Amino acid sequence: MEIRVDWRSSCSLTGTVLKWLSVPLAAPLVLAVIDGDDPLPFLVAIAVAVVLGGALERLREERTLEQREAFLMVALTWFGVAAVGSIPFFVTGLAAPSASAFAGPIDGPVNAFFEGMSGITTTGATVMSGWDFENQSRAVLLWRQLLQWLGGLGILIVAIGLLSNLLVAGAQLMETESQTRNVRKLHPHLDETARLIWGLYVGLTALAAGTFYALHLLGLAPEMDLFNAVSHALTSVATAGFSPEPDSAGAFTPIVQWAIIPFMIVGATNFVLLYYLTQGDWTRPIESEEFRFYIGVLAVLGAIVSAMVWLDPETSSAVEPTIRHGLFNVVSMVTTTGYASTDFDLWSPGAKHMLFLGMFLGGMAGSTTCSIKSLRWLVTIKAFRRNLFTSIHPEAVRPLRLGDEVVDEETVQDVYTYVLLAIIIFFLLTVFVVVDSVRVGDGVGEFEAMGASASIFLNIGPAFERAGPFENYAGFPTTTRIVMIVMMWIGRIEIIPVLVLFTAAFWRS
Amino acid sequence: MEIRVDWRSSCSLTGTVLKWLSVPLAAPLVLAVIDGDDPLPFLVAIAVAVVLGGALERLREERTLEQREAFLMVALTWFGVAAVGSIPFFVTGLAAPSASAFAGPIDGPVNAFFEGMSGITTTGATVMSGWDFENQSRAVLLWRQLLQWLGGLGILIVAIGLLSNLLVAGAQLMETESQTRNVRKLHPHLDETARLIWGLYVGLTALAAGTFYALHLLGLAPEMDLFNAVSHALTSVATAGFSPEPDSAGAFTPIVQWAIIPFMIVGATNFVLLYYLTQGDWTRPIESEEFRFYIGVLAVLGAIVSAMVWLDPETSSAVEPTIRHGLFNVVSMVTTTGYASTDFDLWSPGAKHMLFLGMFLGGMAGSTTCSIKSLRWLVTIKAFRRNLFTSIHPEAVRPLRLGDEVVDEETVQDVYTYVLLAIIIFFLLTVFVVVDSVRVGDGVGEFEAMGASASIFLNIGPAFERAGPFENYAGFPTTTRIVMIVMMWIGRIEIIPVLVLFTAAFWRS
């Protein structure tokens, strides 16, 4: 078989990314030195990043990325960063007592890789037990947060900046939104677009850290020290969800929870729209059909869940906490962040099912959000309505419009393919989780398996029961956790770039 | 609001169908007289059929059916026949002691309508308790079977014969298969096509009855008396699933179970292909991509489930019963018949999940089967593969082929719409079943709710736990049963003809 893909170029670019990973790895290294903790985990990771990255980089000098090479590079990069990024967890685990979830001769590498993949894919599902939260160094905890922040930045750059024609239904859809094109006209150089996005992302993260820490300085948030403020800033705009606190956002005062909500919402908003906002242009967001749909979904689902929490005598409380918890956890699920302000696993089945449905929604395209995304749902709903219309008027020709633009029929099909594939893969993952659990003699519940599968594949993080917001994924069998690692990877880079790797046409034609 | 749909024509045609319903109603009437049972339930139903049908018929003398009128007529007819067809159950319930599932002042009409809708939609989900199976007259039991047989015939006529451009992705897809067109060329008059289909259906039913009864006469099937032979013939080719026996096909000897399998398979095969078979033409079925896919699915899923039953120490037995039960229940689920040869609810979660996935497959288009159907899955899989290819070769134009023909892109979108709508509606129904169950303080399991929802909406019949094959749906809350009645109706006439009724464009434009 003759391979026609220039895989050396893909590997070489992945190598460059891996090499540069040594820079953010320096941050926890410095913190470890300051705190007097073991710097070895980070030194090993930096060494591997430099040596492996440098070696891969040398595979090709002149690198050209066509469509297929770009797919391969994205798939390899997310996998490679997850692997190298998990080295600090693995090395830490070697030295830890066996009470740690990272320790143990078999589970060690799997759990470390799980945590690394969950980090870079901004999933936020953890295998850390209570022991880890109490005993891991701040350096290790910071690295988890940083990995997620890098993952959010990476997806933004892929979706908007460098490789905008890449993520099939993500970026092709972005094209249908006039915003992107207009920004391109303003800033025709790709580097410049990337720099704008990067600037906005850094700025929002700094704003979040400043806000959280200001609340602390004002005496309104005793737990929100500088470390926590930075840690949560790194994973809120990134809609990522890791927290150094075992109780996630539930560890903080109500005002902190209120303060986190807008940063999750902003992180899941199209960054091109955000750019216009920074230019004082408010009309574009208001005119964006997708933005209104996204905000509408948050409001309606937030109201429904708050009402359900309110009506259930088991969870009913005063007005403010009811609205806060209802809204916070709906925003957290829909934006795919995965924080929890309270243990929503104790809510009624109705409220939990609403959160479950919310997982499939996702925020806006062109943001750090994961899942199916509101743009795809908007197109799907419009396509449903159009097909109902043409079923009674078969002769009618009715182009599908989004804002002022016509969505071409190929894009409609791409969207349908994506939504259906996502749902089918989620279904099959659920069946695997159930069967694998029965295989090891440990009966997982159906809803438990569904929630965990959706949360993993759609990169949200927590779900219900053993995958509940204050629980961790170490309770699933090792085989399930290995499959979940792969599913986080496939879900984050939007399915298609991985699936095509398994077609012969990818390598030969 | 000005109504532009000629609803009088639709109602008038529904009236004609209702009037003619008095003819099959005569069969249980005669049986009741022979057996010395109460003939009143059937007399009332006949009176209502004649009076109501006659009145509706008079709404319009010259009847013309355009697309919309045809949709409305199909929706009204299935609803009307279910309502009138449930009268015998309701009237019987009035006279029965309160131990009957049909009796009681509140549940009476709901359960009777449930049974009637389950009958005409060929779902086969029952609310009959053990008491009913022991105490209902043979006339009532026969009427359940006859309703299902009529439902299978009705769907065949709609899908192939009279209204072939009607059921969106059912019939438009049929068009893509050259077979249908060729039959039309041979027999250009629609009546003639309908007569061929009708003849085939009657012939296959007679063959099934003859086969079953012959096994009885040969002493191989003591339980399969003439009444049972006719009853099961009426609901096997119709892929319908009602049985006068509480243990369904489990009440009979293994050889009977083997004999039922081919009739379920044939009932879910495209009747146009069957017509060619009767002409001695074996090449067309073999050349049909959909037929090979359908048979392949049955074989592979049958093997998987048999292996799972075999490997589970709880259910493992000898080779013949393992293969028989594995194959029988897979065929029953995939063809949407809903018989059970054994209580598969006692199988392992893995095997049950395979049956659950099988529910979504369905048999061939142009047959009596329900669910999504193999043609739609075949198109979906081909569209997936095509979209993967074009995602790496964006410039490529690759028409989607089925056999020798190109499937046009509008049909691909219709198929996507249908599959996605079916899955989403199933999901929402599951959530409703769970929430409604919690509302009445009765915790339904997640898999229990999923199984029942899929089985109801995809018109299969049995599922798991309280909806298990040897159980009945009376255990669900009344509100859930009312919603299930509506969902059986929507599912059987393929979603679109009902959904369009809720659009303003249907009535006005």
Ligand SMILES: [K+]
């Ligand atoms: K997340």
Ligand SMILES: [K+]
């Ligand atoms: K059925």
